[in-house]
Amino acid sequence: MSNSDSTVSVFKAKASALVIECPACNAEQENWIKDPRGDEHECDACGKTYRVSIAAQIEII
Numbered sequence: 001m002s003n004s005d006s007t008v009s010v011f012k013a014k015a016s017a018l019v020i021e022c023p024a025c026n027a028e029q030e031n032w033i034k035d036p037r038g039d040e041h042e043c044d045a046c047g048k049t050y051r052v053s054i055a056a057q058i059e060i061i
């Protein structure tokens with residue numbers, strides 16, 4: 001074993017920069033305190049529940 005493996009397996013995203021648009025009303029949902037993927041969430045604006053795909057991509061904007 002060596003310590004020369006420089007592969008990064010974890011990245012950090014500031015919670016305030018993670019935005020998901022509600023599929024029902026298109027309201028932007030922010031302030032995720034954990035990775036929202038693979039879970040259901042209630043829209044703050046319309047109260048409807050939607051699921052975030054476990055395979056959802058993080059789009060750098």
Ligand SMILES: [Zn+2]
Nearest residue numbers: 022025043046
């Ligand atoms: Zn909504």
